[in-house]
Amino acid sequence: MAKAKLKEHRIQTDWCKGCGICVAFCPKSVLELNAQDKVSVVRPQDCICCRLCELRCPDLAIEVVAEPEVSE
Amino acid sequence: MPVKDYIRERFFPHMWCPGCGHGIVMNALIRAIEDLGLSKNEIVMVSGIGCSSRISGYLDFHTLHTLHGRALAFATGVKMGLPGLNIIVPMGDGDALAIGGNHFIHAARRNIEMTAIIMNNRIYGMTGGQYSPLSGYGTLATTAPYTNIDYDFDVVELSIAAGATFVARATTYHVQQMIDVLKKAILHEGFSVVEILSQCPTYFGRKNKMGSAVEMMAYYRDHTTPLGSKAKKENPDLIERGIFVQKERPEYCREYDKIIERAKTKGK
Numbered sequence: 001m002a003k004a005k006l007k008e009h010r011i012q013t014d015w016c017k018g019c020g021i022c023v024a025f026c027p028k029s030v031l032e033l034n035a036q037d038k039v040s041v042v043r044p045q046d047c048i049c050c051r052l053c054e055l056r057c058p059d060l061a062i063e064v065v066a067e068p069e070v071s072e
Numbered sequence: 073m074p075v076k077d078y079i080r081e082r083f084f085p086h087m088w089c090p091g092c093g094h095g096i097v098m099n100a101l102i103r104a105i106e107d108l109g110l111s112k113n114e115i116v117m118v119s120g121i122g123c124s125s126r127i128s129g130y131l132d133f134h135t136l137h138t139l140h141g142r143a144l145a146f147a148t149g150v151k152m153g154l155p156g157l158n159i160i161v162p163m164g165d166g167d168a169l170a171i172g173g174n175h176f177i178h179a180a181r182r183n184i185e186m187t188a189i190i191m192n193n194r195i196y197g198m199t200g201g202q203y204s205p206l207s208g209y210g211t212l213a214t215t216a217p218y219t220n221i222d223y224d225f226d227v228v229e230l231s232i233a234a235g236a237t238f239v240a241r242a243t244t245y246h247v248q249q250m251i252d253v254l255k256k257a258i259l260h261e262g263f264s265v266v267e268i269l270s271q272c273p274t275y276f277g278r279k280n281k282m283g284s285a286v287e288m289m290a291y292y293r294d295h296t297t298p299l300g301s302k303a304k305k306e307n308p309d310l311i312e313r314g315i316f317v318q319k320e321r322p323e324y325c326r327e328y329d330k331i332i333e334r335a336k337t338k339g340k
Contacts, residue, residue: 015084019091019273024286025245055103055247056289058095059085060075 004049004066009041015061022053022062078102078112080132087126089197091285093244093270097162097191098127100247104254110158117160118147120172123198124164124191124270133160141171144179147186155325158258159186166196166204169225173205180234180263184324187257187264188236190227193272201275212279227267228316237262239317243269243292246313253315262323269296269311 009031018037028046031039031053039062041047049066079102088095105115115133119125121140128135134157138146147161168176168190179188195213196202203213208224231239238260242250250268257264271277271288282288297303299314 017085017090019285021091021096021286021289025289052247055099055251056096056244057099058088058092058285060079060095060099060102061085063075 004069006044006047006049007065007067009044009047009053010063010065011039011041012059012061013038015059017059017061019058021056021058025056026053073106075099075102075106078105078132079130083130086130088123089272089274091271091273091288092123093193093268093272093285093289094124094127094191096244096247097124097189097250097268097270098130100250101127101160101162101189101254102131103251104258107251108255108258110258114156115158115160116147116150117162118143118150119162120164120167121198122164122167122196123193123272124162125167127162141167141173142175143167144172144175144186144188148179148182148184151184151186151325152328155185155329160189160258161186162189162191164196164204165190165192165194165206165227169227169230170205177230177234180231180236180265182324183235183237183262183321185261185263187254187260187266189254189257190265190267191270192227192267193270193276194224195272195276195279197272197275201279207276211276214275214279227265231265231267232317235263235321236265237317237319237321238264238315240265240315241267241269241311241313243289243296243313244271245289245292246296249313256315256318260318262321 016038023031030043030047032042034040051064117128117133118136119128120143143161147159194207201214203216203220206224211220240253242253257266273285297310299312
């Protein structure tokens with residue numbers, strides 16, 4: 001099976017409260033909090049689409065969208 | 073179905089504090105219901121009072137926001153009237169086990185089919201950080217400035233003793249396990265209890281110097297272990313998570329149907 005490839009992170013900025021849970025527990029350090037204390041994607045190329053940020057977000061503010069899977 | 077189809081978007085962003093574990097429970101519950109493919113129309117969510125109980129306002133099912141501690145009593149009424157519906161009862165630790173302690177043990181004893189979710193943050197958050205029956209000995213709270221001398225309940229042991237036929241524990245850190253446990257609890261034909269350790273960084277965390285929401289979740293990661301693990305034998309202080317009980321016993325509504333049949337045949 002082909003690995004999931006990131007298309008984009010959809011972030012609902014006005015819902016993000018800057019708790020930093022997604023940033024702290026991302027296994028690949030893809031995310032950071034910006035100057036406004038909102039989540040931002042700084043290393044999208046490292047994302048493995050595990051969706052742990054999306055699942056652990058208390059504010060439903062982040063969604064990982066993967067490219068449609070293409071079988072090899 | 074996208075997550076936004078399960079929520080009442082007009083109430084977002086929600087009122088929970090930054091990093092509140094209850095938001096993660098809501099997130100996981102949406103995923104569990106999505107995975108099970110349940111229709112929004114067959115779910116009734118009944119809650120009482122407290123931070124945790126606000127979840128019923130945010131989710132787009134049939135919802136009842138009822139009296140403090142009485143969610144299970146209202147839920148019992150709904151289930152008896154319309155046994156085909158799927159009942160989910162999210163409660164806080166105080167709501168479920170202090171104010172609603174009696175409703176809780178009797179719902180478990182009857183084995184009425186519904187899912188009781190106890191979001192255990194060990195404090196009354198909404199009213200300003202008073203200690204709850206799950207705060208535990210030696211903890212600090214607004215109402216226990218010189219430390220709490222009350223011991224806490226073990227929700228799992230209490231539920232088992234009261235007769236619940238599905239009993240599990242998860243944490244907000246172990247979100248995939250939480251989704252899995254919630255799915256099994258919802259499908260279980262009987263009274264299901266899921267205790268979820270959920271951080272309150274604003275009150276319990278701050279009063280007890282446990283740090284931020286991230287640090288509190290890291291605590292769950294480092295101080296819990298899967299049920300029956302080797303680590304538990306080496307360190308008995310670890311909190312076990314997983315499914316503790318899953319057994320069959322006649323369900324209350326089905327037993328009541330039999331009573332109706334009996335009454336009908338006797339009456340003739």
